[in-house]
Amino acid sequence: MTGTATMRQGPLSSLKIVEFTGIGPAPFGAMLLADLGAQVLRIDRPGGYPPPDPTLDFEKMGPAAIFNRGRHAVRVNVKSVEGRALILRLVAEADALIEGYRPGTMEKLGLGPEDCLAANPRLAYVRMTGWGQDGPLSRMAGHDLNYIGLSGALSLFGEQGKLATGLPPLIGDMGGGGLFMAFGLLAAVIEARQSGKGQVVDAAIVDGSASLYALLKALAVAGGGQTPPGTSTIDGGRHFYRTYVCADGRHVAVGAIEPAFRKVLLKTLGLDSDPRFLSNEVKDEAYCTERLGEIFAGQPRDHWAKLFDGTDGCVTPVLDMAEAEAHPQAAARAAFIDVDGVMQHAPAPRFSRTPGAIAITGAEGCRNAPEALEPWGFGADEIAALRAAGAIE
Structure with missing residues (x-):
């Protein structure tokens, strides 16, 4: 506009x-x-x-x-x-x-x-x-x-x-x-x-x-204390809520916190039968993060953006300022x-x-x-x- x-x-x-x-x-x-x-x-x-x-x-x-x-x-x-x-x-x-x-x-x-x-x-x-x-x-x-x-x-x-x-x-x-x-x-x-x-x-x-940070304070109190940065469920500490590097060096953001969204994420990536993803155990976190990292690193960012477009898998591209201005969502709303x-x-x-x-x-x-x-x-x-x-x- x-x-x-x-x-x-x-x-x-x-x-x-x-x-x-x-x-x-x-x-x-x-x-x-x-x-x-x-x-x-x-x-x-x-x-x-x-x-x-x-x-x-x-x-x-x-x-x-x-x-x-x-x-x-x-x-x-x-x-x-x-x-x-x-x-x-x-x-x-x-x-x-x-x-x-x-x-x-x-x-x-x-x-x-x-x-x-x-x-x-x-x-x-x-x-x-x-x-x-x-x-x-x-x-x-x-x-x-x-x-x-x-x-x-x-x-x-x-x-x-x-x-x-x-x-x-x-x-x-x-x-x-x-x-x-x-x-x-x-x-x-x-x-x-x-x-x-x-x-x-x-x-x-x-x-x-x-x-x-009122919400984060409430969560810290409910969980018994504040975790180190980057280690909790909502700041990159879990495989289903963090960013990943793609084949072209750019990134995607994965935000599939809820089980229903995580189910879409795993099915789209062909991981819905892997027991370690289905267990949702913290002990499997290193494996799950590494596996997702390998998969996302196999294709450029825009491949994943297209694959998840229109789904509830909660995977979106990480855009720079110029890209954000040109994105169809921004264009539709005349956001810039x-x-x-x-x-x-x-x-x-x-x-x-x-x-x-x-x-x-x-x-x-x-x-x-x-x-x-x-x-x-x-x-x-x-x-x-x-x-x-x-x-x-």
Whole structure:
């Protein structure tokens, strides 16, 4: 599917949010909210926000800056009197504010919760950090791997009892961070519309990533303890729930946990009469894993994908990002959209009556756009005066 920037729409179209530019979880959460219609105005620093990697230039990335989509940016000198007044005026019109700085940073700027809630008593003041707003680590630097390491989440990833050396910033930054931040923001806004009172939302990656493994914690308690990573039923420790290497070096994922699905798996592979597969005894695990490994290694990945297509054997190809975008399932659901020449995910989840849309592309979201203040009640003369005063670029 090919798409371009469109009108802002979605179930959150009544929501107005001020977002202070950052990296990682906060902009990801803001993107999710904007995809579903929220009017998000990003506050950037003079000169633009520096990328975490000096070899990257967010503005030159243009449409590839997917995390910037759905909102415009205005570069504001928040240290100036005029810049601070501008922010407080925006806050007075907003439902929520998002900031992802170290605890105390916004207070030093005169834009902490006390100042902003005075300007708008109904405001949801959302703070996105790794460690949270308090505790002995709250002012210490860290990144995704540190946060999920401390939360217990990282200990669950590995192979054959050996811990993973590293993980992409998905479980912490995006899952435990950005998603929980957006969830908390919406909860606070809903409550404020009922009570008329705002509040501070303390979204911490270390908290959210611990919440994500609630099921695994329950299973560990039920089974008497946590097993080493990669050795349990649902993390690669059993032959019927793991990945296998195929003849072409690519992989398939086998997820036949339930006996009915496992029966289809074994019958399709001609193993339904092998007593060691039928016994389901842990003592036979090494044999079963080795045997399946030999079989899958005998043909390329796409052979197995075709063989199991349409069955309940729970065998699917492991795709890279480009392959996932072209898969028939994704195509049927228009799960990825070509926006300005860059394939990217469509807004999710989906709504039957008020679907979301990408209102502003990454290229537009990157650039400084003072005119974006107009929908917030600023006239052209006021914007020109703010520029002349050095409050905005």
